[in-house]
Amino acid sequence: xxxxxxxxxxxxxxxxxxxxxxxxxxxxxxxxxxxxxxxxxxxxxxxxxxxxxxxxxxxxxxxxxxxxxxxxxxxxxxxxxxxxxxxxxxxxxxxxxxxxxxxxxxxxxxxxxxxxxxxxxxxxxxxxxxxxxxxxxxxxxxxxxxxxxxxxxxxxxxxxxxxxxxxxxxxxxxxxxxxxxxxxxxxxxxxxxxxxxxxxxxxxxxxxxxxxxxxxxxxxxxxxxxxxxxxxxxxxxxxxxxxxxxxxxxxxxxxxxxxxxxxxxxxxxxxxxxxxxxxxxxxxxxxxxxxxxxxxxxxxxxxxxxxxxxxxxxxxxxxxxxxxxxxxxxxxxxxxxxxxxxxxxxxxxxxxxxxxxxxxxxxxxxxxxxxxxxxxxxxxxxxxxxxxxxxxxxxxxxxxxxxxxxxxxxxxxxxxxxxxxxxxxxxxxxxxxxxxxxxxxxxxxxxxxxxxxxxxxxxxxxxxxxxxxxxxxxxxxxxxxxxxxxxxxxxxxxxxxxxxxxxxxxxxxxxxxxxxxxxxxxxxxxxxxxxxxxxxxxxxxxxxxxxxxxxxxxxxxxxxxxxxxxxxxxxxxxxxxxxxxxxxxxxxxxxxxxxxxxxxxxxxxxxxxxxxxxxxxxxxxxxxxxxxxxxxxxxxxxxxxxxxxxxxxxxxxxxxxxxxxxxxxxxxxxxxxxxxxxxxxxxxxxxxxxxxxxxxxxxxxxxxxxxxxxxxxxxxxxxxxxxxxxxxxxxxxxxxxxxxxxxxxxxxxxxxxxxxxxxxxxxxxxxxxxxxxxxxxxxxxxxxxxxxxxxxxxxxxxxxxxxxxxxxxxxxxxxxxxxxxxxxxxxxxxxxxxxxxxxxxxxxxxxxxxxxxxxxxxxxxxxxxxxxxxxxxxxxxxxxxxxxxxxxxxxxxxxxxxxxxxxxxxxxxxxxxxxxxxxxxxxxxxxxxxxxxxxxxxxxxxxxxxxxxxxxxxxxxxxxxxxxxxxxxx
DNA sequence: CGGAACCATTAGAGT
DNA sequence: AATGGTTCCG
Numbered sequence: 001x002x003x004x005x006x007x008x009x010x011x012x013x014x015x016x017x018x019x020x021x022x023x024x025x026x027x028x029x030x031x032x033x034x035x036x037x038x039x040x041x042x043x044x045x046x047x048x049x050x051x052x053x054x055x056x057x058x059x060x061x062x063x064x065x066x067x068x069x070x071x072x073x074x075x076x077x078x079x080x081x082x083x084x085x086x087x088x089x090x091x092x093x094x095x096x097x098x099x100x101x102x103x104x105x106x107x108x109x110x111x112x113x114x115x116x117x118x119x120x121x122x123x124x125x126x127x128x129x130x131x132x133x134x135x136x137x138x139x140x141x142x143x144x145x146x147x148x149x150x151x152x153x154x155x156x157x158x159x160x161x162x163x164x165x166x167x168x169x170x171x172x173x174x175x176x177x178x179x180x181x182x183x184x185x186x187x188x189x190x191x192x193x194x195x196x197x198x199x200x201x202x203x204x205x206x207x208x209x210x211x212x213x214x215x216x217x218x219x220x221x222x223x224x225x226x227x228x229x230x231x232x233x234x235x236x237x238x239x240x241x242x243x244x245x246x247x248x249x250x251x252x253x254x255x256x257x258x259x260x261x262x263x264x265x266x267x268x269x270x271x272x273x274x275x276x277x278x279x280x281x282x283x284x285x286x287x288x289x290x291x292x293x294x295x296x297x298x299x300x301x302x303x304x305x306x307x308x309x310x311x312x313x314x315x316x317x318x319x320x321x322x323x324x325x326x327x328x329x330x331x332x333x334x335x336x337x338x339x340x341x342x343x344x345x346x347x348x349x350x351x352x353x354x355x356x357x358x359x360x361x362x363x364x365x366x367x368x369x370x371x372x373x374x375x376x377x378x379x380x381x382x383x384x385x386x387x388x389x390x391x392x393x394x395x396x397x398x399x400x401x402x403x404x405x406x407x408x409x410x411x412x413x414x415x416x417x418x419x420x421x422x423x424x425x426x427x428x429x430x431x432x433x434x435x436x437x438x439x440x441x442x443x444x445x446x447x448x449x450x451x452x453x454x455x456x457x458x459x460x461x462x463x464x465x466x467x468x469x470x471x472x473x474x475x476x477x478x479x480x481x482x483x484x485x486x487x488x489x490x491x492x493x494x495x496x497x498x499x500x501x502x503x504x505x506x507x508x509x510x511x512x513x514x515x516x517x518x519x520x521x522x523x524x525x526x527x528x529x530x531x532x533x534x535x536x537x538x539x540x541x542x543x544x545x546x547x548x549x550x551x552x553x554x555x556x557x558x559x560x561x562x563x564x565x566x567x568x569x570x571x572x573x574x575x576x577x578x579x580x581x582x583x584x585x586x587x588x589x590x591x592x593x594x595x596x597x598x599x600x601x602x603x604x605x606x607x608x609x610x611x612x613x614x615x616x617x618x619x620x621x622x623x624x625x626x627x628x629x630x631x632x633x634x635x636x637x638x639x640x641x642x643x644x645x646x647x648x649x650x651x652x653x654x655x656x657x658x659x660x661x662x663x664x665x666x667x668x669x670x671x672x673x674x675x676x677x678x679x680x681x682x683x684x685x686x687x688x689x690x691x692x693x694x695x696x697x698x699x700x701x702x703x704x705x706x707x708x709x710x711x712x713x714x715x716x717x718x719x720x721x722x723x724x725x726x727x728x729x730x731x732x733x734x735x736x737x738x739x740x741x742x743x744x745x746x747x748x749x750x751x752x753x754x755x756x757x758x759x760x761x762x763x764x765x766x767x768x769x770x771x772x773x774x775x776x777x778x779x780x781x782x783x784x785x786x787x788x789x790x791x792x793x794x795x796x797x798x799x800x801x802x803x804x805x806x807x808x809x810x811x812x813x814x815x816x817x818x819x820x821x822x823x824x825x826x827x828x829x830x831x832x833x834x835x836x837x838x839x840x841x842x843x844x845x846x847x848x849x850x851x852x853x854x855x856x857x858x859x860x861x862x863x864x865x866x867x868x869x870x871x872x873x874x875x876x877x878x879x880x881x882x883x884x885x886x887x888x889x890x891x892x893x894x895x896x897x898x899x900x901x902x903x904x905x906x907x908x909x910x911x912x913x914x915x916x917x918x919x920x921x922x923x924x925x926x927x928x929x930x931x932x933x934x935x936x937x938x939x940x941x942x943x944x945x946x947x948x949x950x951x952x953x954x955x956x957x958x959x960x961x962x963x964x965x966x967x968x969x970x
Numbered sequence: 971c972g973g974a975a976c977c978a979t980t981a982g983a984g985t
Numbered sequence: 986a987a988t989g990g991t992t993c994c995g
Binding site: 058059060088089090091094120122124205210211216219220240280281282284285314342343344345346348500501502503523524643645659660661662678679680681683684685686687738 | 971972973974975978979980981982983984985
């Protein structure tokens with residue numbers, strides 16, 4: 001978006017810099033623009049420097065975008081803002097903790113200090129694995145918790161609960177809880193009984209009062225399912241309600257053992273993690289919080305004059321408190337939209353924004369309870385609504401509002417959640433919106449049919465050009481005329497299909513491939529649960545030790561029946577062709593080569609195959625996984641249901657397919673919201689995988705209890721938890737917000753589809769679904785195949801050491817350089833170059849980028865961008881060099897390897913030669929019949945300098961020297 | 971209208 | 986294991 005004049009409400013935000021503001025920034029209201037303008041204005045109108053303004057966001061991308069926008073709007077350049085606190089919560093707190101928090105654990109009674117080498121773990125699977133290791137030690141050390149440990153099928157599930165408690169701000173000490181942070185664990189009795197009283201009111205029937213909702217929810221109560229102390233059906237009755245006294249007894253029953261257990265697990269896990277030099281993100285924030293509470297000196301030094309928090313609906317309680325501690329004055333501004341809060345499962349708390357004023361006061365008095373930490377007034381909160389929407393047509397905006405009040409179950413009473421809020425106002429002049437709902441048996445075909453119906457169809461016109469734009473003060477007629485001129489029939493990439501579940505997306509993707517309709521999935525994929533991963537796992541097992549399980553899968557794949565497979569396994573009489581293939585595989589040296597060979601053999605060319613190879617070969621810097629390690633890695637991730645991000649092919653004209661969560665923050669001209677099916681959307685929750693659960697109203701509870709009260713010792717369902725659960729209404733607000741988010745992504749047109757069983761959300765829409773007999777026609781869009789460049793050298797049996805190409809380069813040459821524009825500049829340029837080469841519509845932001853653009857547009861032929869290159873150097877010890885090639889330009893006769901360098905001078909030229917030489921040998925083996933040229937492209941002067949390659953022997957020498965050097969230093 | 975039995979389903983993903 | 990819906994009986 002260009003930078004127009006701010007509208008009135010944006011201007012109000014930009015101009016209001018003193019005091020506390022809650023900004024209701026609705027979808028598409030130019031929030032980023034306004035926030036960055038506000039930042040710029042603070043710099044211009046006060047004597048504040050960038051380090052006085054804290055700007056926190058939720059994602060790294062958002063932080064980077066904010067920084068870029070600020071550079072555009074101020075006199076500061078990227079380098080000057082490099083150290084400015086424009087950051088994610090996590091990155092900022094991690095930095096803080098490392099600088100000032102070495103002794104933070106002592107406040108909790110933990111002797112370990114925070115080491116400089118602290119490892120911050122992001123990968124769920126790894127964190128959980130480490131937690132399991134801790135739990136088995138914990139179980140040995142704590143026989144007194146034996147009864148509680150018995151209720152677990154998988155102790156690893158406790159890991160998520162610890163994370164949830166940390167997000168609430170609950171922090172343990174050796175002897176209890178840090179300050180009063182343990183209070184929420186016992187629950188909020190008043191809140192529970194208020195809810196209970198409401199749910200226990202008799203309903204109004206035609207013939208008098210009928211069962212209360214709570215009474216209805218314990219239908220099917222069978223005391224036999226529970227430990228012997230459970231009340232019978234009759235004892236629950238207090239017609240037509242549930243007996244209050246039974247519920248009170250259940251609520252107040254003794255939970256000391258449970259609380260002690262959770263306390264011990266939590267504090268010892270924290271100590272364990274520190275002793276192992278790592279922290280998870282949640283624990284890290286908790287320690288940063290402790291450090292800020294404990295150190296008035298640090299608060300005084302780093303406290304910021306201005307604090308802004310973006311996407312405030314995605315923060316948790318702990319982050320709210322941290323933000324308060326980081327502010328030196330009450331110049332605090334939180335920006336967000338409660339209607340787009342869809343990350344509750346990541347422990348975010350929508351009440352941070354909906355109850356902002358109340359929480360602000362409560363958290364402040366908590367933080368000031370034992371000493372004064374928050375030294376500014378928090379009683380005056382101004383609310384600024386941003387309501388001018390720059391994305392969607394008016395009819396889409398008004399249609400989307402209903403999503404927040406469609407009930408998810410027959411009994412749910414939603415009320416009017418939008419009462420008192422201001423509706424979004426469209427700025428589109430032309431409203432040509434088509435809003436339609438369709439239903440068919442076979443929803444995949446229905447969606448594909450609708451896509452084909454829409455593409456090139458005038459009645460689904462979208463903006464096909466940025467021109468002409470009417471002046472800001474043009475008359476309505478002129479604006480309408482200009483907008484009409486910009487409209488034209490849509491293409492595939494104007495369309496996005498959103499789904500609630502990945503399963504639906506996966507099915508649709510497969511169907512689209514059958515028809516040859518271009519759909520590109522964007523987002524997380526359960527990569528280890530794909531047929532490709534299972535195939536890879538089978539052959540890895542065959543090649544490694546655990547052959548039987550591998551052969552079973554391979555034989556089944558090959559079409560052998562169950563009986564026959566059993567015989568073959570028992571007799572070990574495997575088919576010759578398969579044995580031969582195994583021998584061939586075991587000869588292969590690299591993991592990448594192994595996987596490729598397996599996928600080639602089975603004709604697997606899907607994106608999953610590519611992603612798997614990329615993921616497994618790129619896992620750890622410096623080392624390659626052995627086959628054995630790969631097997632356990634796949635197994636762990638399969639069990640942990642790990643997802644891996646898959647990139648859609650940019651540059652091509654394809655429909656985007658993603659989950660609603662993945663679509664947050666994005667916009668598309670045409671949105672098809674699929675998957676509006678019973679039990680999919682709205683989604684009715686899942687049984688808790690952890691037998692200990694937390695809820696604000698009830699506190700910590702066990703879903704299962706070990707008891708010896710019956711005839712035999714047994715783990716029973718916990719009747720108290722079951723009863724309390726029944727007394728609380730289910731909450732589907734977040735499902736409705738998902739519906740809202742999905743609808744408000746659409747700029748021009750909005751379609752809904754459902755299959756055999758449309759859900760309540762579909763039925764609840766104010767339009768009727770049209771029945772359709774879908775008939776998609778086959779097309780011929782072939783997927784672009786894509787293989788990373790690898791060379792297989794089956795020689796030594798030793799696993800080669802992996803070395804990055806930069807490791808063989810000598811950094812000391814930079815000591816003599818005259819200038820240098822920082823890594824941020826270089827990264828930006830590379831990102832731009834990648835996007836440009838892939839044909840995305842990006843504009844060069846500076847001279848260097850223009851030089852790259854000119855270079856690329858002058859080249860005819862095929863591009864490979866940011867390609868991974870692996871060069872095995874056989875010998876003793878074996879080494880594999882790895883690197884990423886900026887640009888490979890492929891023509892029929894020659895290959896150009898191009899690497900961009902932003903250096904103003906060329907002191908490192910000889911070092912670049914080493915890097916490019918490695919790429920040379922990789923490409924020489926991939927394209928043996930073509931000439932390969934190496935070019936260093938100096939972006940400042942727009943000059944290409946050709947270099948000649950070094951021999952592999954020379955590269956080997958350099959690699960050996962580099963390994964010796966690094967091991968000698970450490 | 972209340973109650974019981976039975977059925978189908980089982981998510982989402984930042985740092 | 987938990988959830989909401991559906992169906993059927995008294």
